[in-house]
Amino acid sequence: xxxxxxxxxxxxxxxxxxxxxxxxxxxxxxxxxxxxxxxxxxxxxxxxxxxxxxxxxxxxxxxxxxxxxxxxxxxxxxxxxxxxxxxxxxxxxxxxxxxxxxxxxxxxxxxxxxxxxxxxxxxxxxxxxxxxxxxxxxxxxxxxxxxxxxxxxxxxxxxxxxxxxxxxxxxxxxxxxxxxxxxxxxxxxxxxxxxxxxxxxxxxxxxxxxxxxxxxxxxxxxxxxxxxxxxxxxxxxxxxxxxxxxxxxxxxxxxxxxxxxxxxxxxxxxxxxxxxxxxxxxxxxxxxxxxxxxxxxxxxxxxxxxxxxxxxxxxxxxxxxxxxxxxxxxxxxxxxxxxxxxxxxxxxxxxxxxxxxxxxxxxxxxxxxxxxxxxxxxxxxxxxxxxxxxxxxxxxxxxxxxxxxxxxxxxxxxxxxxxxxxxxxxxxxxxxxxxxxxxxxxxxxxxxxxxxxxxxxxxxxxxxxxxxxxxxxxxxxxxxxxxxxxxxxxxxxxxxxxxxxxxxxxxxxxxxxxxxxxxxxxxxxxxxxxxxxxxxxxxxxxxxxxxxxxxxxxxxxxx
Amino acid sequence: xxxxxxxxxxxxxxxxxxxxxxxxxxxxxxxxxxxxxxxxxxxxxxxxxxxxxxxxxxxxxxxxxxxxxxxxxxxxxxxxxxxxxxxxxxxxxxxxxxxxxxxxxxxxxxxxxxxxxxxxxxxxxxxxxxxxxxxxxxxxxxxxxxxxxxxxxxxxxxxxxxxxxxxxxxxxxxxxxxxxxxxxxxxxxxxxxxxxxxxxxxxxxxxxxxxxxxxxxxxxxxxxxxxxxxxxxxxxxxxxxxxxxxxxxxxxxxxxxxxxxxxxxxxxxxxxxxxxxxxxxxxxxxxxxxxx
Numbered sequence: 001x002x003x004x005x006x007x008x009x010x011x012x013x014x015x016x017x018x019x020x021x022x023x024x025x026x027x028x029x030x031x032x033x034x035x036x037x038x039x040x041x042x043x044x045x046x047x048x049x050x051x052x053x054x055x056x057x058x059x060x061x062x063x064x065x066x067x068x069x070x071x072x073x074x075x076x077x078x079x080x081x082x083x084x085x086x087x088x089x090x091x092x093x094x095x096x097x098x099x100x101x102x103x104x105x106x107x108x109x110x111x112x113x114x115x116x117x118x119x120x121x122x123x124x125x126x127x128x129x130x131x132x133x134x135x136x137x138x139x140x141x142x143x144x145x146x147x148x149x150x151x152x153x154x155x156x157x158x159x160x161x162x163x164x165x166x167x168x169x170x171x172x173x174x175x176x177x178x179x180x181x182x183x184x185x186x187x188x189x190x191x192x193x194x195x196x197x198x199x200x201x202x203x204x205x206x207x208x209x210x211x212x213x214x215x216x217x218x219x220x221x222x223x224x225x226x227x228x229x230x231x232x233x234x235x236x237x238x239x240x241x242x243x244x245x246x247x248x249x250x251x252x253x254x255x256x257x258x259x260x261x262x263x264x265x266x267x268x269x270x271x272x273x274x275x276x277x278x279x280x281x282x283x284x285x286x287x288x289x290x291x292x293x294x295x296x297x298x299x300x301x302x303x304x305x306x307x308x309x310x311x312x313x314x315x316x317x318x319x320x321x322x323x324x325x326x327x328x329x330x331x332x333x334x335x336x337x338x339x340x341x342x343x344x345x346x347x348x349x350x351x352x353x354x355x356x357x358x359x360x361x362x363x364x365x366x367x368x369x370x371x372x373x374x375x376x377x378x379x380x381x382x383x384x385x386x387x388x389x390x391x392x393x394x395x396x397x398x399x400x401x402x403x404x405x406x407x408x409x410x411x412x413x414x415x416x417x418x419x420x421x422x423x424x425x426x427x428x429x430x431x432x433x434x435x436x437x438x439x440x441x442x443x444x445x446x447x448x449x450x451x452x453x454x455x456x457x458x459x460x461x462x463x464x465x466x467x468x469x470x471x472x473x474x475x476x477x478x479x480x481x482x483x484x485x486x487x488x489x490x491x492x493x494x495x496x497x498x499x500x501x502x503x504x505x506x507x508x509x510x511x512x513x514x515x516x517x518x519x520x521x522x523x524x525x526x527x528x529x530x531x532x533x534x535x536x537x538x539x540x541x542x543x544x545x546x547x548x549x550x551x552x553x554x555x556x557x558x559x
Numbered sequence: 560x561x562x563x564x565x566x567x568x569x570x571x572x573x574x575x576x577x578x579x580x581x582x583x584x585x586x587x588x589x590x591x592x593x594x595x596x597x598x599x600x601x602x603x604x605x606x607x608x609x610x611x612x613x614x615x616x617x618x619x620x621x622x623x624x625x626x627x628x629x630x631x632x633x634x635x636x637x638x639x640x641x642x643x644x645x646x647x648x649x650x651x652x653x654x655x656x657x658x659x660x661x662x663x664x665x666x667x668x669x670x671x672x673x674x675x676x677x678x679x680x681x682x683x684x685x686x687x688x689x690x691x692x693x694x695x696x697x698x699x700x701x702x703x704x705x706x707x708x709x710x711x712x713x714x715x716x717x718x719x720x721x722x723x724x725x726x727x728x729x730x731x732x733x734x735x736x737x738x739x740x741x742x743x744x745x746x747x748x749x750x751x752x753x754x755x756x757x758x759x760x761x762x763x764x765x766x767x768x769x770x771x772x773x774x775x776x777x778x779x780x781x782x783x784x785x786x787x788x789x790x791x792x793x794x795x796x797x798x799x800x801x802x803x804x805x806x807x808x809x810x811x812x813x814x815x816x817x818x819x820x821x822x823x824x825x826x827x828x829x830x831x832x833x834x835x836x837x838x839x840x841x842x843x844x845x846x847x848x849x850x851x
Contacts, residue, residue: 346743349747351743351746351747375749378747378748378749379748379749381747382744382748383743383747385740385743385744387740390739390741391739392741393741393758393762393763394763394844394845394846395762395763395765395845396758397571404745404748404750404758405745405748405749405750408748408749408750408754409748439845439846441845441846452740452744455748
């Protein structure tokens with residue numbers, strides 16, 4: 001047995017997927033290797049083939065759609081008697097693969113909500129995995145091991161949690177359980193596919209720290225798949241950058257991040273909000289009346305129970321918020337999931353009726369206007385959504401989506417005129433006017449988000465709520481969209497309420513920042529001050545948890 | 560509606576038509592259905608026999624060309640060809656009209672309940688629950704007693720029952736659609752509730768609706784035969800496929816053609832309807848690529 005042999009060596013791997021008679025080269029000649037105890041980060045944008053690479057290694061792709069016309073995946077398999085075998089995962093028999101999966105190579109997925117079976121307790125799920133790979137183990141022994149695993153991933157009251165069902169745990173706790181399940185059999189390689197993407201930053205920071213500690217104490221290797229360079233900077237020893245199924249660049253963390261060789265890596269790094277050239281500072285003008293303001297705004301959701309559905313309690317989603325937004329100002333609303341930021345945005349637009357408090361638009365109170373009286377205000381206040389896939393009606397052409405609101409508000413003399421205006425708006429969001437005649441499914445994610453922005457712009461509003469508009473987009477597309485929004489702000493003196501959880505985006509785009517926690521605004525101030533010198537303990541924790549590429553650059557230079 | 564708008568809509572329908580034409584099974588089924596309808600309408604006129612005419616020479620006779628009994632005769636000596644085709648008129652009419660009625664009411668009702676949500680939804684769906692709980696036969700007998708027996712009443716009775724399930728299906732779909740971004744965007748653009756339901760909710764519930772509608776047609780045809788069997792549906796000498804099949808089943812052993820021929824007509828129709836439903840669902844969904 002050679003000690004310096006890599007744990008995993010992927011050699012010229014090709015994975016082709018067959019769909020609708022077409023063949024997609026999802027992974028096209030990828031080679032890399034992972035040493036024992038090393039963390040290898042595969043980074044790339046959506047569709048670059050990074051997840052398919054991982055699934056090819058562990059052979060989880062359905063056989064009837066995938067094929068491997070080339071390549072080998074050598075894994076240093078250590079069997080139960082600690083004998084080492086060098087096996088090629090691509091040609092291994094299914095029984096041997098099952099031995100390796102879960103015990104020697106474990107995997108954790110992005111979505112902790114769906115990766116646990118809701119009808120079994122956490123304990124049952126971990127114990128099942130253990131008994132599967134250790135037939136000689138007794139049930140009490142397996143339970144003991146499961147308990148240890150839960151304690152190792154720092155779950156409080158682990159002995160009670162063992163008998164809990166998944167729905168009783170938060171997202172972060174579930175991901176800890178997934179990690180506990182993965183490490184219970186003490187694997188040599190852990191494949192983590194975007195394990196923290198669905199989590200809040202503070203939770204993400206905890207999980208990443210946990211993975212690092214576990215790795216160090218067990219000498220485990222990690223193949224970490226992510227799109228987030230901040231996470232890469234925190235986790236990786238080595239980095240591989242993927243694009244369109246090919247590994248375009250590979251190297252040690254510091255060299256890839258500080259001296260990227262390939263133009264694509266450079267472009268990706270330049271597109272990070274923290275690296276984007278800041279536009280000239282927006283002149284803060286003074287206005288007598290703010291464009292939009294809220295006074296002691298509250299949104300409570302009743303919790304109903306019983307046959308007559310009487311209210312037993314309330315969830316205070318928004319609990320007394322005051323805010324002011326001036327014309328042409330970009331205000332960021334930051335907070336973690338469930339803090340009420342989306343509800344606040346929707347309440348300001350009266351997509352949700354506020355329970356108490358007032359909303360003013362240009363000095364006039366709109367929060368208690370009847371629906372018909374509200375209509376003239378509607379066109380001044382618009383929204384852009386997070387998910388460009390579900391926010392466009394799949395059955396309408398872009399043309400209908402853009403012209404219909406104009407028709408409602410009597411903008412444009414004729415349909416021809418409205419089409420001309422729609423074309424103009426598409427040009428402003430940098431889309432070809434021909435796209436008017438397409439359906440949403442014919443566009444890419446970034447193009448759909450541009451259509452979403454165009455739809456908000458056609459009525460020529462003065463205030464737009466941007467609800468996590470870039471969270472579903474790749475970094476390079478995100479950079480385009482952010483730059484476009486900034487340009488539109490300057491052109492039209494638009495005021496934006498920018499709801500996001502991404503501090504990098506906040507720093508780049510906003511003039512002023514509001515930090516929200518548990519329905520209340522806990523800190524407010526100019527973005528630079530809030531992000532660099534936070535005063536509230538919650539904000540401090542939030543800012544500290546953000547993984548940044550810049551930290552690597554600096555520390556590596558000193559080294 | 561301006562000229563260009565009408566043109567735009569025409570374009571969408573043209574694309575849908577093109578997609579349907581590309582769906583071979585559906586397009587062939589459409590041909591089969593049209594053929595059956597045409598034969599049902601014209602066929603009886605081509606035969607020398609009338610609906611209630613008894614041929615004393617051939618009672619329960621097998622199909623033959625000589626006596627112009629192409630499908631044979633039934634136990635009373637009536638020509639089965641004429642009876643099957645004119646029965647087809649009734650069955651197709653009941654199937655299509657009652658389904659259309661249940662579609663219209665069910666989709667509007669379900670989409671409204673699902674979109675409005677909350678109290679309105681609860682109230683509207685409780686009404687549906689109560690109607691569900693009413694025994695169907697009791698309801699039909701009540702109608703017959705009050706209004707007397709008529710074909711229109713069969714449509715009303717069946718439609719009044721079938722829309723309930725449709726409303727539930729549509730309501731479920733509408734609930735999942737109403738929280739999507741485009742509905743909020745439409746509200747923000749000042750569109751009225753009716754416009755939102757018509758433009759954004761209903762089109763996005765179409766897939767399951769069409770599938771369920773194609774399942775409703777056979778259900779309705781069988782319902783009608785059930786009513787007729789109890790003496791509440793169509794009356795002699797008028798007939799329907801359901802009635803013919805029920806009669807044929809009784810003389811299945813001595814005269815199998817009295818069961819097999821009307822039954823195969825019904826089976827072919829229902830099969831064609833299912834294929835057509837599949838094709839329509841795909842054709843009306845713009846996400847199905849337009850064939851070039």
